[in-house]
Amino acid sequence: MEAAKQLDELLSRGVRQFVVCGGARNAPILTWVAQIEGAEVYHHFEERSAGFFALGRTMVTGEPCAVVVTSGTAVAELLPAVIEAYYQRRPLVVLSADRPERFRGTGAPQAIEQEELFAPYTDNKLSFWEGLGPLHLNLPLEEEENLGPPSCLEEYIPTVSSFQVATLAQWLQKGIFRGLVILVGGLDEQDREEVFYFCQNLAVPVLADATSGLREALADLSLGDADCLLSENPPGKVLRIGEVPIGRFWRDLETLVEVEVFSLTRTGFSGLARESELVIGSPARVLKGLGEVEPVGDVLELLPLSRQRTHRINELLEAFPDSEPGLVRELSLFATQADSLFLGNSLPIREWNDFAQREQPMTLVRACRGANGIDGQLSTWLGTSVEEGEAWALVGDLTTLYDLSAPYFLKQVTNEKRVLVVLNNDGGRIFERVPRLSEMNAQVQTWMTTAHGRNLAHWAEMWDLGYLKIRCREELDALDNLSDRMTVIEVIPDSTQTADFWARLKQK
Ligand SMILES: Cc1ncc(C[n+]2csc(CCOP(=O)(O)OP(=O)(O)O)c2C)c(N)n1
DSSP states (O other): OOOHHHHHHHTTTTTTTEEEEOOOOOHHHHHHTTTTTTTTEEEEHHHHHHHHHHHHHHHHHSSSSEEEEEEEEEHHTHHHHHHHHHHOOOOOOEEEEOOGGGTSSOTTTTTTOOOTTTTTSSSSSSOOOOOOSEEEEEEEOOTTTOOSOOOOOOOOOOOOOOOOHHHHHHHHHHHHHOOOOEEEEEOGGGGHHHHHHHHHTTTEEEEEOOGGTTTTTTGBOOTTTTTHHHHOOOOSSEESSSSOOHHHHHHHHTTTTTEEEEEEEEOOOOOOOOOOEEESSOOHHHHHHOOOOOOOOOOTTTHHHHHHHHHHHHHHHHHHTTTHHOOOOHHHHHTTTTTTEEEOHHHHHHHHHHHHHSOOOOOOEEEOOOOSSSSSSHHHHHTTTOEEEEEEEEHHHHHHHHHTGGGGGGGGOOOOHHHHHHHESSSSSGGSSSSSGSSSSSSHHHHOOOOOOOSSHHHHHHHEEEEEESGGGGGGGGGGGGGSSSEEEEEEOOOOHHHHHHHHHHHH
16 A cells, blocks of 8 residues: 555544654655644654653553654664553554665665564554554655645544453352452553452452552552562462552462462453463453452451561661662652652562552552563653653663663653652662572672663753752652752662661561
């Protein structure tokens, strides 16, 4: 199909958000985008960042967002964002300009094998695309091609997919031995209320990730950070709702094969390499369809044990206030003033889950848990928070170093009050939590943690961002007076206190 026709069809599929990147080959597409009435257009020079920002737009709007790139390696830069979109099932669209077919395989300038470059992660033809994952349209264009003005064809109405609630209803009502536990992973905003009432009505213990938006609201049923308690006292059944849960217990389920697992997920990924059941659909829609359910069986008596553990954690956070967990707890008190929070992969999302305050609800908490990458996190965050007033992110230092050009987007977001908290523990300290690391030789440990000894002051200055360095709890008071522009809060935890905190938590 000719390029102009494909682009018009894309409009009929509701594509109105674009992130465009510079280049000559894609100039006809840029000219075409500029003529679309009511289009929301962002721009960046770096395609990797553009791809993640576009992913962020799809995450919050539920609508497709197209990235427009020129030919050559520019297209390849989008692979990480496409993969993340695939595992999150987001409608990220890649519009790549290509040199005409006769150039394929010739080695001519900026001519690479672009056709189906992202297979198996994308649909490559509009007719196959249901808007539930990424799409790649590769458009061969002649040097002076004119795509003409956009014309919107008849609106495409997608078929609403059906789902099966009966299997879930039966599973819930089958006898429960050693209790049922609900694990709530990341949820889209529109699913949260229904999931909340479902958990309240069932009144069984719940482990809710921060990205569910229900971590604090379900505090009464919550097992706190009881991942280890669950692994030691496994329930008979686990119902997972939403994204794949973050904590250790989910991974342990891989070998706890006697625990029956049922996943209710929008993405359709079971998240386990063992046998489990699955229903695919928006959690809110499925739970509405389910109606009232009364599970039979015992209720697992884990809540008192988890309360004791929470008490112990609180004591340790007080004893080691400048440790990484101690500073995360304190930061979580300040972060309640934000409209939204983005959590970077690695330790930030885990430490927030386990140690952030539970009194004040934080409902808009997001993360990229599709492929768990540490790349593109700042760009995704800025893409998700375009319309928000005060948006916070908490990420690691290596995660930040991956995405240094993200602030280019700042001038394009409605409100610039952004607070980027970087936990700078000098490298990938999550690997210190891997039990095997201490037994490895020093050279391998260095390769894994990649300490760099850098700070972000000059990077902040380069992008004209506010900058604060925080080394202890008292210094966090400065967060009460943040300006309206973006501020980088570089938090440098006390490594001795951090090590002592973890060592003491391990002791029974
Ligand atoms: C793109 C990508 N590369 C590598 C990894 C493997 N990885 C997981 S966590 C991590 C270290 C992260 O370091 P940092 O952002 O400083 O956070 P910390 O571990 O200190 O919390 C790495 C390299 C990954 N998840 N994604």
